[in-house]
Amino acid sequence: MSSSSLMPSYAVVLRTRYACRTFGAALLGRLSYGMLSLSGVLAVKKATNSYAAAGTVMALFWLTSVFFSPARAALIDRRGVRRVLPPMATAYAMLLAGLAFATSRAGASVVLLGVMAVAAGATTPPLGPVMRMLWSRLVPDRRLLQRAYSLDAVAEELLLVIGPLLVGLLIRVAEPSVALATCAALVLIGSLALVSSPPVRGENDPAKSSAPSDDSMSSPKTSSRRRPPLQGGPGLRQAIAVSAGMGMCLGALDLLVIAFFDEHHRPGAVAWALAALSAGSAIGGLVYGAVPWRISSRLRLSLLAAALGLVLAATGLSPHPYVLIAWVGVGGLFVAPAITTAYLIADESVGPAARTQAGAWVNTAFNAGSAGAAAATGWLVGRMPLPLCFALAATPAVLSAATVLHRSHRLSDDRP
Structure with a gap:
């Protein structure tokens, strides 16, 4: 080889x-x-x-x-x-x-x-x-x-x-x-x-490749016109849940960064923070894809989401705009790897005939979490101290990762 x-x-x-x-x-x-x-x-x-x-x-x-x-x-x-x-x-x-x-x-x-x-x-x-x-x-x-x-x-x-x-x-x-x-x-x-x-x-034509066999034609429940709903098991559910948590973190981050720089009278520095996030994500994604990981993809996703949330919480304690930009760049290192892992889990959790749909659910969860968090963060900013807002924004990613880890341990403990 x-x-x-x-x-x-x-x-x-x-x-x-x-x-x-x-x-x-x-x-x-x-x-x-x-x-x-x-x-x-x-x-x-x-x-x-x-x-x-x-x-x-x-x-x-x-x-x-x-x-x-x-x-x-x-x-x-x-x-x-x-x-x-x-x-x-x-x-x-x-x-x-x-x-x-x-x-x-x-x-x-x-x-x-x-x-x-x-x-x-x-x-x-x-x-x-x-x-x-x-x-x-x-x-x-x-x-x-x-x-x-x-x-x-x-x-x-x-x-x-x-x-x-x-x-x-x-x-x-x-x-x-x-x-x-x-x-x-x-x-x-x-x-x-x-x-x-x-x-x-x-x-191949999906309509032909999924046509029912002679044994199943008598049962309307197994016909190609009545396919069962998307079923990906706990793996797909984890990918969707953690993606939603990450989307909430990043959806809140944009507004929080703007509020931080307004508070420090540096509105022009917002672009640098967002550029640092994108640059960190690109670097993290390229490095992540090059590593032959030995731990499971589900554990990797939980760890990446937790790391993203913890870095976001620490970002709110930044004493200076340059420090915040550095923290945002560090947080970006976990974004593309986490998204990549979520899509990998979705892909391996379903059959070939449902892969587009599984990936779309992960994408939908991320975007929906981002939109919802942006609206909620707009209400929180000005009513709470910014460090607390950063900590609250980090909570969904950390909780989704911790919940999945806890369930995984319970399942492993219950096995004979």
Whole structure:
């Protein structure tokens, strides 16, 4: 056995047949999500001259997108990427283009913009879960899959940094609505390119592959039209619970960092803290994917989530903005590894026919926790001391990790 097979590298992942083409197409489409928040807020604000309207419209979009994410992923698992993704991406792109057109003129109706945002959110293509499902096809080796998921998580972090920068460049030469239209074009081109990649073109028809056998045709409960609900056991439940806890931590962190720097009269330093978080996450993800771990993925996820929470709690005790930036960077080291591990657990907890849906549930839990924590933190800031707010924000990740560890020990103790 060669050394490359024992210690697979990121280069091995990218040299895998069709990996670069498929991953590049998915990243092109996912870049639009990194651009969407800023371009949407700017476009709606310019059209309505109201920050409240801009925030409401984009909140409706993201809440709808998160709420329907598992259903969209389940539809792809049931009908296949080739059948579902093109019409979904086309509808989404047309709705985004319509939103861009509506915001290109002043005095746009907020109600109309909200309706279009809700419709677009409901049809958001789940390119992240689809790509992670395709990674499991491209690199079936579990050690290589860990590297692939780490690479995916790091790339997603970078897209969240690159996206707003591209929007900033676009609005220097064009209206914000043009940036919104660019998001529509990117997601459509990326989705169609993804569907045209050989791993997707060669997929089996899920409707045919899941057809009932002669022995099961007499029982309607086992027909392909009445599939049982997603069942991933305790592993999937852990991944969802811990992802929600981490999302709550990071959703609260953005507001807490802003409040901290306002308190220290350094509002311009917020960007440095967020950059430190992204940089730490990218470094942590690359290092994590390169290590051949011997402890179980479920234990790793609990330890990573607990470490993230404890670092966040310590961040609130920072005496100086530079110290806080350093602590945020240290916390970022655990973000991509934890997300990578959660997706690995979700992938190994279900069968091939439910992998897109399982990944979408992890993603939904993270985003829902982030949105809920952001709203709660906005209410807490100003009513409680900031160090206490940081400690409260860290609690969900620590508790979710501790609860899972406790259950794991109970299960091991109960075994004969």
